[in-house]
Amino acid sequence: PVTLDPARFTNLRIDPHDDGVWVVTLNRPHKRNALDIDTIEELVDFFSTAPRADVRAVVLAGAGDHFCAGLDLIEHHDADRSPADFMQVCLRWHEAFNKMEYGGVPVIAALQGAVVGGGLELASAAHIRVIDNSAYFALPEGQRGLFTGGGATIRVADLVGKARMIDMMLTGRVYQGQEAVELGLAQYRVDGSSFDKALELAQQAACNLPLTNFAICSAISHMQNMSALDAAYAEAVVAGVVNTQHDARARLAAFADKSAARVRPNK
Ligand code: 1HE
Known part of the structure; x- marks a missing residue:
């Protein structure tokens, strides 16, 4: 196995447990865990390495009251990117999220508060999503003059269907609670802590044989294509x-x- 040193991560907090479950926490709560370039590169690094580093399951969480506010709009505003530059940014998002979805290591997302825009794109690349009662989903890109660039047209459309995704983007519609579960945005909803439930699920998944989990968490996604x-x-x-x-x-x-x-x- 290759080494995965938690000390090399800054925007992610990486916390390996003895049972092979690793907790990966988006750790910019003051920015509502908005995804800047550095965070995306750390996600690429972690999820590229995890399958070769004896990581048996991952809990993906966000520090603070919100899971993730999506694209770092301030960085994007300040950078004043060219079309080609932003295309390259999106390709790095795809690299990170594809490594998650196709990497073969179970990823359980623990969600609270805003799971919006690119935050929903990130969450939808996880294999299981758990919400608490504060969690809500939206694609505010439409209202911001933007478009999704982190895989929502594939993964969110896959979860909720094309018509619902189009409605979410055209009108800013928000889904939460039991309705979000019924639509498939989340598979579990808990009254208490989504983190505790996600950890429990990750521990269960980590008891499976790694090769079996590899097949479950890569082959099914590949086969859909x-x-x-x-x-x-x-x-x-x-x-x-x-x-x-x-x-x-x-x-x-x-x-x-x-x-x-x-x-x-x-x-
Ligand atoms: C941010 C971001 C961000 C917060 N980029 N800095 N995503 C959105 O359109 C969501 C934008 N964010 C929000 O709607 C709200 O911030 C939240 C509902 C997530 C949280 O609200 P609240 O009242 O708790 O926080 P706040 O006061 O709005 O923000 C707190 C700080 O976080 C503030 O920074 P400060 O330095 O002024 O304290 C905000 O600027 C900062 N912050 N969200 C940058 N997103 C590959 S394409 C993907 C396309 C997209 O994802 S579009 C983004 C959609």
């Missing part, structure tokens, strides 16, 4: 590798000798 015929072929290849892995033998043996837990309905 394929024709059904190619996806079925790729599924067979992935299952060929994953379902014959040496480390799975003990789990299968435990099922065979009846010592493994059975799947039961919720109480």
